Amino acid sequence: MDLVIVLRYRKAVTYGLHVLLGALEEHDTPTRYDVRFATTPEATAEEIEAALARAPRVLVLWSFYSPDAEALAAELATIRSKVDSPRVRHVAGGVHATAEPVQTLDAGWDVAAVGEGETTLLALVDAGGDPTGVPGLVYRDATGAVVKTGRPARLPLDTFRGFSLRWQRFNALEITRGCLYSCRFCQTPFMFSARFRHRSVHNVRWHVDQMRAKGLRDVRFITPTALSYGTDGEEPNLAAVEELLATCKEGIGPAGRVFFGSFPSEIRPEHVSREALRLVRKYCANTNIIVGAQSGSDRILDAAKRGHGVEEVKRAARLGIAEGFTINVDMIFGMPGEDPSDVEASLSLARELADLGARIHAHTFMPLPGTPWRDAPPGEVDPATISAVDRLSQRGSLYGHWRKQQDHASRLATAARQYPRPGRSRTLPILADPPGDL
Ligand code: SF4
The missing domain is CATH 3.80.30.20 (tm_1862 like domain)
Structure with missing residues:
Protein backbone atom coordinates (compact mmCIF):
# COMPACT_ATOMS: atom_id res chain seq x y z
CA MET A 1 0.00 0.00 0.00
CA ASP A 2 1.47 3.39 -1.04
CA LEU A 3 -1.23 5.73 0.14
CA VAL A 4 -4.34 5.81 2.31
CA ILE A 5 -6.96 8.45 1.56
CA VAL A 6 -9.15 9.26 4.54
CA LEU A 7 -12.31 11.19 3.71
CA ARG A 8 -13.61 13.43 6.49
CA TYR A 9 -17.10 12.42 5.50
CA ARG A 10 -19.73 14.88 6.68
CA LYS A 11 -23.37 14.76 5.65
CA ALA A 12 -23.32 18.40 4.50
CA VAL A 13 -20.65 17.81 1.86
CA THR A 14 -20.94 14.23 0.69
CA TYR A 15 -21.73 15.25 -2.88
CA GLY A 16 -18.33 16.94 -3.48
CA LEU A 17 -16.51 13.89 -2.15
CA HIS A 18 -18.63 11.44 -4.20
CA VAL A 19 -17.70 13.29 -7.38
CA LEU A 20 -14.02 12.89 -6.50
CA LEU A 21 -14.56 9.19 -5.89
CA GLY A 22 -16.38 8.93 -9.23
CA ALA A 23 -13.29 10.34 -10.95
CA LEU A 24 -10.90 8.20 -8.93
CA GLU A 25 -12.63 4.88 -9.60
CA GLU A 26 -12.05 5.15 -13.35
CA HIS A 27 -8.47 6.35 -13.08
CA ASP A 28 -5.49 4.08 -13.84
CA THR A 29 -2.64 4.86 -11.49
CA PRO A 30 0.57 3.13 -10.48
CA THR A 31 -0.13 4.15 -6.87
CA ARG A 32 -1.62 1.45 -4.67
CA TYR A 33 -4.15 3.19 -2.50
CA ASP A 34 -7.09 2.60 -0.19
CA VAL A 35 -10.02 4.90 0.63
CA ARG A 36 -11.48 5.14 4.13
CA PHE A 37 -14.59 7.02 5.27
CA ALA A 38 -14.54 8.83 8.63
CA THR A 39 -17.85 10.26 9.77
CA THR A 40 -16.70 11.81 13.07
CA PRO A 41 -13.54 13.57 14.31
CA GLU A 42 -12.79 10.54 16.53
CA ALA A 43 -13.16 8.15 13.59
CA THR A 44 -10.91 10.41 11.52
CA ALA A 45 -8.14 10.23 14.14
CA GLU A 46 -8.54 6.44 14.36
CA GLU A 47 -8.42 6.04 10.58
CA ILE A 48 -5.29 8.18 10.37
CA GLU A 49 -3.62 6.14 13.09
CA ALA A 50 -4.49 2.87 11.35
CA ALA A 51 -3.39 4.27 7.98
CA LEU A 52 0.02 5.28 9.33
CA ALA A 53 0.64 1.64 10.17
CA ARG A 54 -0.26 0.54 6.64
CA ALA A 55 1.15 3.15 4.25
CA PRO A 56 3.99 5.67 4.02
CA ARG A 57 1.59 8.51 3.19
CA VAL A 58 -1.88 9.51 4.34
CA LEU A 59 -4.07 12.14 2.70
CA VAL A 60 -7.02 13.40 4.71
CA LEU A 61 -9.53 15.08 2.42
CA TRP A 62 -11.80 17.80 3.79
CA SER A 63 -14.46 19.78 2.00
CA PHE A 64 -16.46 22.62 3.54
CA TYR A 65 -18.33 25.83 2.95
CA SER A 66 -17.15 29.17 4.28
CA PRO A 67 -19.55 29.34 7.24
CA ASP A 68 -18.18 26.01 8.54
CA ALA A 69 -14.49 26.88 8.16
CA GLU A 70 -13.92 28.07 11.72
CA ALA A 71 -15.60 25.09 13.40
CA LEU A 72 -13.74 22.63 11.19
CA ALA A 73 -10.40 24.31 11.91
CA ALA A 74 -11.09 23.60 15.59
CA GLU A 75 -11.94 20.02 14.70
CA LEU A 76 -8.71 19.68 12.72
CA ALA A 77 -6.71 20.94 15.73
CA THR A 78 -8.37 18.30 17.92
CA ILE A 79 -7.55 15.56 15.44
CA ARG A 80 -3.96 16.74 15.20
CA SER A 81 -3.67 16.69 18.99
CA LYS A 82 -4.61 13.00 18.91
CA VAL A 83 -2.53 11.90 15.93
CA ASP A 84 -0.09 13.74 13.75
CA SER A 85 2.89 12.95 11.58
CA PRO A 86 4.84 14.53 8.71
CA ARG A 87 3.49 11.59 6.69
CA VAL A 88 -0.07 12.89 7.07
CA ARG A 89 -1.34 15.72 4.88
CA HIS A 90 -4.66 17.38 5.56
CA VAL A 91 -6.04 18.71 2.28
CA ALA A 92 -8.92 21.20 2.26
CA GLY A 93 -11.06 21.51 -0.84
CA GLY A 94 -14.24 23.32 -1.75
CA VAL A 95 -15.21 26.88 -2.25
CA HIS A 96 -13.72 28.29 0.96
CA ALA A 97 -10.29 26.76 0.36
CA THR A 98 -10.46 28.04 -3.21
CA ALA A 99 -11.34 31.59 -2.22
CA GLU A 100 -9.11 31.86 0.84
CA PRO A 101 -6.22 29.41 0.41
CA VAL A 102 -3.77 31.25 2.68
CA GLN A 103 -6.40 31.65 5.39
CA THR A 104 -7.02 27.90 5.03
CA LEU A 105 -3.31 27.08 5.46
CA ASP A 106 -3.05 29.42 8.44
CA ALA A 107 -6.07 27.68 9.97
CA GLY A 108 -4.11 24.42 10.08
CA TRP A 109 -4.56 22.55 6.79
CA ASP A 110 -1.37 21.51 4.97
CA VAL A 111 -2.75 21.99 1.50
CA ALA A 112 -5.60 24.00 -0.01
CA ALA A 113 -7.08 22.54 -3.22
CA VAL A 114 -8.16 25.38 -5.46
CA GLY A 115 -11.02 25.07 -7.95
CA GLU A 116 -12.52 21.87 -9.28
CA GLY A 117 -10.99 18.92 -7.50
CA GLU A 118 -11.23 15.97 -9.87
CA THR A 119 -8.03 16.38 -11.92
CA THR A 120 -6.12 17.62 -8.88
CA LEU A 121 -6.98 14.55 -6.83
CA LEU A 122 -6.02 12.19 -9.66
CA ALA A 123 -2.63 13.91 -10.05
CA LEU A 124 -2.13 13.85 -6.29
CA VAL A 125 -2.83 10.13 -6.17
CA ASP A 126 -0.46 9.53 -9.10
CA ALA A 127 2.20 11.42 -7.14
CA GLY A 128 1.66 9.12 -4.16
CA GLY A 129 0.19 11.98 -2.11
CA ASP A 130 3.08 14.41 -2.67
CA PRO A 131 1.62 17.82 -3.56
CA THR A 132 4.83 19.21 -5.08
CA GLY A 133 3.97 20.75 -8.44
CA VAL A 134 0.49 19.21 -8.67
CA PRO A 135 -1.80 21.77 -10.40
CA GLY A 136 -4.65 23.17 -8.36
CA LEU A 137 -2.89 23.34 -4.99
CA VAL A 138 -1.64 25.95 -2.56
CA TYR A 139 0.83 24.91 0.17
CA ARG A 140 3.91 26.15 1.98
CA ASP A 141 7.39 24.99 1.02
CA ALA A 142 10.16 24.10 3.48
CA THR A 143 10.97 27.81 3.98
CA GLY A 144 7.32 28.62 4.77
CA ALA A 145 6.76 30.44 1.47
CA VAL A 146 3.35 29.98 -0.10
CA VAL A 147 3.46 27.93 -3.32
CA LYS A 148 0.56 28.23 -5.76
CA THR A 149 0.45 25.76 -8.63
CA GLY A 150 -2.40 27.44 -10.55
CA ARG A 151 -6.00 26.51 -11.21
CA PRO A 152 -6.66 23.06 -12.65
CA ALA A 153 -8.38 22.63 -16.02
CA ARG A 154 -12.16 23.04 -16.17
CA LEU A 155 -13.26 20.01 -18.15
CA PRO A 156 -16.62 19.09 -19.68
CA LEU A 157 -18.97 17.64 -17.08
CA ASP A 158 -19.23 14.32 -18.92
CA THR A 159 -15.50 13.70 -18.29
CA PHE A 160 -16.13 12.27 -14.83
CA ARG A 161 -18.87 10.34 -13.12
CA GLY A 162 -21.27 12.30 -10.97
CA PHE A 163 -21.24 9.66 -8.21
CA SER A 164 -19.35 6.57 -7.23
CA LEU A 165 -20.28 3.06 -8.25
CA ARG A 166 -17.21 1.41 -6.75
CA TRP A 167 -17.81 2.86 -3.30
CA GLN A 168 -21.60 2.85 -3.69
CA TYR A 419 -7.02 38.83 5.29
CA PRO A 420 -7.61 41.96 3.20
CA ARG A 421 -7.56 41.40 -0.51
CA PRO A 422 -4.61 43.14 -2.12
CA GLY A 423 -5.63 46.29 -3.97
CA ARG A 424 -9.19 46.23 -2.64
CA SER A 425 -10.61 49.01 -0.56
CA ARG A 426 -12.76 47.78 2.30
CA THR A 427 -14.75 50.99 2.12
CA LEU A 428 -15.93 50.24 -1.43
CA PRO A 429 -19.34 51.82 -1.99
CA ILE A 430 -21.76 48.91 -2.16
CA LEU A 431 -24.15 50.40 -4.69
CA ALA A 432 -21.44 51.57 -7.06
CA ASP A 433 -19.80 49.32 -9.59
CA PRO A 434 -16.75 47.74 -7.91
CA PRO A 435 -13.85 47.19 -10.26
CA GLY A 436 -12.70 43.75 -11.30
CA ASP A 437 -15.53 41.46 -10.17
CA LEU A 438 -14.79 37.77 -10.36
S1 SF4 B 1 -24.95 33.50 -9.64
FE1 SF4 B 1 -27.08 33.97 -9.12
S2 SF4 B 1 -28.31 32.64 -10.44
FE2 SF4 B 1 -26.20 31.84 -10.44
S3 SF4 B 1 -26.15 30.29 -8.81
FE3 SF4 B 1 -25.50 32.20 -7.90
S4 SF4 B 1 -27.39 33.11 -7.06
FE4 SF4 B 1 -28.01 31.53 -8.52
Missing part, protein backbone atom coordinates in the same frame (compact mmCIF):
# COMPACT_ATOMS: atom_id res chain seq x y z
CA ARG A 169 -22.02 6.52 -2.90
CA PHE A 170 -24.92 8.16 -4.71
CA ASN A 171 -26.29 11.67 -4.68
CA ALA A 172 -28.30 14.20 -6.61
CA LEU A 173 -26.76 14.39 -10.07
CA GLU A 174 -24.93 17.54 -11.09
CA ILE A 175 -26.39 18.50 -14.47
CA THR A 176 -24.94 22.02 -14.72
CA ARG A 177 -21.74 23.54 -13.32
CA GLY A 178 -20.93 27.26 -13.34
CA CYS A 179 -23.40 30.10 -13.70
CA LEU A 180 -23.51 33.01 -16.08
CA TYR A 181 -25.53 35.12 -13.66
CA SER A 182 -22.87 36.73 -11.54
CA CYS A 183 -24.95 37.61 -8.49
CA ARG A 184 -22.66 39.49 -6.19
CA PHE A 185 -23.37 37.46 -3.06
CA CYS A 186 -22.87 34.06 -4.71
CA GLN A 187 -19.77 31.86 -4.78
CA THR A 188 -20.86 29.66 -7.68
CA PRO A 189 -19.60 31.75 -10.64
CA PHE A 190 -16.30 32.38 -8.84
CA MET A 191 -15.77 28.69 -8.08
CA PHE A 192 -16.88 27.19 -11.38
CA SER A 193 -16.72 30.10 -13.88
CA ALA A 194 -19.41 32.46 -15.10
CA ARG A 195 -20.66 30.19 -17.85
CA PHE A 196 -22.68 27.00 -17.91
CA ARG A 197 -21.30 23.52 -18.49
CA HIS A 198 -24.07 20.96 -18.82
CA ARG A 199 -23.90 17.19 -18.45
CA SER A 200 -25.21 15.68 -21.67
CA VAL A 201 -28.59 13.95 -21.72
CA HIS A 202 -26.86 10.74 -22.79
CA ASN A 203 -24.50 10.91 -19.82
CA VAL A 204 -27.31 11.74 -17.40
CA ARG A 205 -29.22 8.71 -18.67
CA TRP A 206 -26.23 6.48 -18.02
CA HIS A 207 -26.25 7.63 -14.40
CA VAL A 208 -30.00 7.09 -14.08
CA ASP A 209 -29.65 3.57 -15.50
CA GLN A 210 -26.96 2.80 -12.92
CA MET A 211 -29.18 4.13 -10.14
CA ARG A 212 -32.09 1.99 -11.21
CA ALA A 213 -29.88 -1.09 -11.42
CA LYS A 214 -28.87 -0.41 -7.80
CA GLY A 215 -32.50 -0.19 -6.70
CA LEU A 216 -32.54 3.58 -6.25
CA ARG A 217 -35.80 5.30 -7.07
CA ASP A 218 -35.38 9.06 -6.78
CA VAL A 219 -33.55 11.21 -9.30
CA ARG A 220 -32.66 14.72 -8.15
CA PHE A 221 -30.43 17.28 -9.74
CA ILE A 222 -27.77 19.74 -8.65
CA THR A 223 -27.80 22.86 -10.76
CA PRO A 224 -27.41 26.58 -10.06
CA THR A 225 -30.51 27.38 -12.11
CA ALA A 226 -32.64 24.43 -13.16
CA LEU A 227 -34.33 25.93 -16.21
CA SER A 228 -30.96 26.95 -17.64
CA TYR A 229 -30.27 23.30 -18.51
CA GLY A 230 -29.10 22.99 -22.10
CA THR A 231 -28.65 26.71 -22.77
CA ASP A 232 -25.57 28.94 -23.04
CA GLY A 233 -27.51 32.12 -22.45
CA GLU A 234 -30.32 33.59 -20.40
CA GLU A 235 -33.26 32.09 -22.32
CA PRO A 236 -34.39 28.64 -21.15
CA ASN A 237 -34.19 25.82 -23.66
CA LEU A 238 -37.37 23.94 -22.83
CA ALA A 239 -36.74 21.34 -25.54
CA ALA A 240 -33.48 20.39 -23.80
CA VAL A 241 -35.22 20.37 -20.41
CA GLU A 242 -37.95 18.10 -21.75
CA GLU A 243 -35.42 15.73 -23.31
CA LEU A 244 -33.63 15.55 -19.96
CA LEU A 245 -36.76 14.96 -17.89
CA ALA A 246 -38.26 12.47 -20.34
CA THR A 247 -35.15 10.30 -20.43
CA CYS A 248 -34.80 10.41 -16.65
CA LYS A 249 -38.42 9.43 -16.17
CA GLU A 250 -38.09 6.60 -18.65
CA GLY A 251 -34.75 5.50 -17.19
CA ILE A 252 -35.79 5.36 -13.54
CA GLY A 253 -38.91 3.41 -14.48
CA PRO A 254 -42.52 3.38 -13.32
CA ALA A 255 -41.63 2.98 -9.65
CA GLY A 256 -39.11 5.82 -9.77
CA ARG A 257 -39.47 9.55 -9.28
CA VAL A 258 -37.80 12.58 -10.84
CA PHE A 259 -37.52 15.91 -9.01
CA PHE A 260 -36.73 19.14 -10.85
CA GLY A 261 -36.76 22.73 -9.59
CA SER A 262 -37.09 21.57 -5.99
CA PHE A 263 -34.27 21.01 -3.48
CA PRO A 264 -31.30 20.95 -4.17
CA SER A 265 -31.91 23.10 -7.23
CA GLU A 266 -33.95 26.21 -7.80
CA ILE A 267 -35.51 28.19 -10.59
CA ARG A 268 -34.92 31.82 -11.46
CA PRO A 269 -38.21 33.75 -11.33
CA GLU A 270 -38.12 35.03 -14.90
CA HIS A 271 -37.75 31.45 -16.16
CA VAL A 272 -41.03 30.35 -14.61
CA SER A 273 -43.61 29.91 -17.35
CA ARG A 274 -46.76 27.88 -17.76
CA GLU A 275 -44.97 25.64 -20.30
CA ALA A 276 -42.04 25.01 -17.97
CA LEU A 277 -44.31 24.21 -15.02
CA ARG A 278 -46.31 21.81 -17.17
CA LEU A 279 -43.13 19.97 -18.11
CA VAL A 280 -42.35 19.57 -14.41
CA ARG A 281 -45.88 18.30 -13.76
CA LYS A 282 -45.70 15.89 -16.71
CA TYR A 283 -42.42 14.21 -15.82
CA CYS A 284 -41.67 14.97 -12.17
CA ALA A 285 -42.91 14.01 -8.73
CA ASN A 286 -42.30 17.30 -6.96
CA THR A 287 -45.27 19.42 -6.02
CA ASN A 288 -43.07 22.25 -4.81
CA ILE A 289 -40.82 24.64 -6.68
CA ILE A 290 -38.04 26.81 -5.26
CA VAL A 291 -37.81 30.29 -6.76
CA GLY A 292 -34.88 32.63 -6.05
CA ALA A 293 -36.10 36.14 -5.20
CA GLN A 294 -33.50 37.40 -2.70
CA SER A 295 -34.92 40.89 -2.20
CA GLY A 296 -38.17 42.80 -2.49
CA SER A 297 -36.33 45.95 -3.57
CA ASP A 298 -35.55 46.52 -7.25
CA ARG A 299 -32.72 48.81 -6.21
CA ILE A 300 -31.06 46.02 -4.19
CA LEU A 301 -31.72 43.43 -6.92
CA ASP A 302 -29.93 45.76 -9.35
CA ALA A 303 -27.03 46.27 -6.96
CA ALA A 304 -26.75 42.49 -6.53
CA LYS A 305 -26.78 42.07 -10.33
CA ARG A 306 -29.59 39.55 -10.04
CA GLY A 307 -30.84 40.25 -13.52
CA HIS A 308 -34.55 40.25 -12.61
CA GLY A 309 -36.93 42.51 -10.74
CA VAL A 310 -39.56 42.13 -8.04
CA GLU A 311 -42.41 41.89 -10.54
CA GLU A 312 -40.97 38.69 -12.00
CA VAL A 313 -40.93 37.15 -8.53
CA LYS A 314 -44.61 37.95 -7.94
CA ARG A 315 -45.54 36.69 -11.39
CA ALA A 316 -43.60 33.43 -10.84
CA ALA A 317 -45.30 32.83 -7.49
CA ARG A 318 -48.78 33.51 -8.88
CA LEU A 319 -48.18 31.28 -11.90
CA GLY A 320 -46.73 28.46 -9.83
CA ILE A 321 -49.60 28.53 -7.38
CA ALA A 322 -52.15 28.69 -10.22
CA GLU A 323 -50.53 25.58 -11.72
CA GLY A 324 -50.92 23.76 -8.41
CA PHE A 325 -47.38 23.96 -7.02
CA THR A 326 -46.30 24.94 -3.54
CA ILE A 327 -43.91 27.83 -4.03
CA ASN A 328 -40.88 28.34 -1.81
CA VAL A 329 -39.17 31.68 -2.28
CA ASP A 330 -35.55 32.28 -1.26
CA MET A 331 -34.98 35.69 0.31
CA ILE A 332 -31.91 37.28 1.86
CA PHE A 333 -32.27 39.82 4.66
CA GLY A 334 -29.55 42.31 5.54
CA MET A 335 -28.25 42.77 1.99
CA PRO A 336 -25.46 45.34 1.56
CA GLY A 337 -26.63 48.89 0.97
CA GLU A 338 -30.18 48.29 2.21
CA ASP A 339 -31.91 51.32 3.67
CA PRO A 340 -35.16 51.17 5.65
CA SER A 341 -37.26 51.47 2.50
CA ASP A 342 -35.50 48.43 0.96
CA VAL A 343 -36.04 46.43 4.15
CA GLU A 344 -39.72 47.37 4.15
CA ALA A 345 -39.97 46.41 0.48
CA SER A 346 -38.56 42.95 1.26
CA LEU A 347 -40.93 42.48 4.19
CA SER A 348 -43.83 43.64 2.12
CA LEU A 349 -42.95 41.17 -0.65
CA ALA A 350 -42.59 38.38 1.93
CA ARG A 351 -46.07 39.19 3.35
CA GLU A 352 -47.64 39.41 -0.10
CA LEU A 353 -46.15 36.08 -1.16
CA ALA A 354 -47.19 34.47 2.13
CA ASP A 355 -50.76 35.74 1.59
CA LEU A 356 -50.70 34.06 -1.82
CA GLY A 357 -49.75 30.79 -0.12
CA ALA A 358 -46.00 30.79 -0.81
CA ARG A 359 -43.41 29.94 1.85
CA ILE A 360 -40.37 32.12 2.40
CA HIS A 361 -36.98 30.49 2.84
CA ALA A 362 -35.19 33.22 4.78
CA HIS A 363 -31.44 33.81 4.82
CA THR A 364 -29.23 36.49 6.29
CA PHE A 365 -26.68 38.03 3.98
CA MET A 366 -23.21 36.54 4.49
CA PRO A 367 -20.13 38.21 2.94
CA LEU A 368 -18.82 35.05 1.30
CA PRO A 369 -15.18 34.70 0.26
CA GLY A 370 -14.58 34.86 -3.47
CA THR A 371 -17.66 36.99 -4.14
CA PRO A 372 -17.67 40.67 -5.10
CA TRP A 373 -19.39 41.31 -1.76
CA ARG A 374 -16.75 39.49 0.30
CA ASP A 375 -15.79 42.77 2.02
CA ALA A 376 -19.33 44.08 2.48
CA PRO A 377 -20.61 44.47 6.04
CA PRO A 378 -22.21 41.33 7.50
CA GLY A 379 -25.96 41.09 7.27
CA GLU A 380 -27.73 42.55 10.26
CA VAL A 381 -31.42 42.15 10.79
CA ASP A 382 -32.84 44.93 12.93
CA PRO A 383 -35.26 44.17 15.80
CA ALA A 384 -38.36 45.41 13.94
CA THR A 385 -37.52 43.16 10.97
CA ILE A 386 -36.87 40.23 13.32
CA SER A 387 -40.35 40.69 14.82
CA ALA A 388 -41.94 40.86 11.39
CA VAL A 389 -40.02 37.78 10.23
CA ASP A 390 -40.96 35.94 13.44
CA ARG A 391 -44.63 36.67 12.82
CA LEU A 392 -44.38 35.09 9.37
CA SER A 393 -42.56 32.17 10.89
CA GLN A 394 -45.31 31.65 13.49
CA ARG A 395 -47.85 31.56 10.64
CA GLY A 396 -45.81 28.75 9.09
CA SER A 397 -45.01 30.99 6.13
CA LEU A 398 -41.28 31.35 6.73
CA TYR A 399 -38.44 29.00 7.59
CA GLY A 400 -34.65 28.85 7.39
CA HIS A 401 -31.42 29.31 9.32
CA TRP A 402 -31.38 33.08 9.02
CA ARG A 403 -30.68 33.61 12.76
CA LYS A 404 -27.65 31.32 12.77
CA GLN A 405 -26.42 32.94 9.56
CA GLN A 406 -26.09 36.28 11.38
CA ASP A 407 -23.33 34.74 13.50
CA HIS A 408 -21.69 33.17 10.46
CA ALA A 409 -21.83 36.55 8.71
CA SER A 410 -20.02 38.33 11.56
CA ARG A 411 -17.32 35.67 11.73
CA LEU A 412 -16.75 35.82 7.97
CA ALA A 413 -16.47 39.60 8.13
CA THR A 414 -13.89 39.34 10.92
CA ALA A 415 -11.85 36.84 8.90
CA ALA A 416 -12.09 39.06 5.81
CA ARG A 417 -10.67 41.99 7.78
CA GLN A 418 -7.75 39.83 8.90
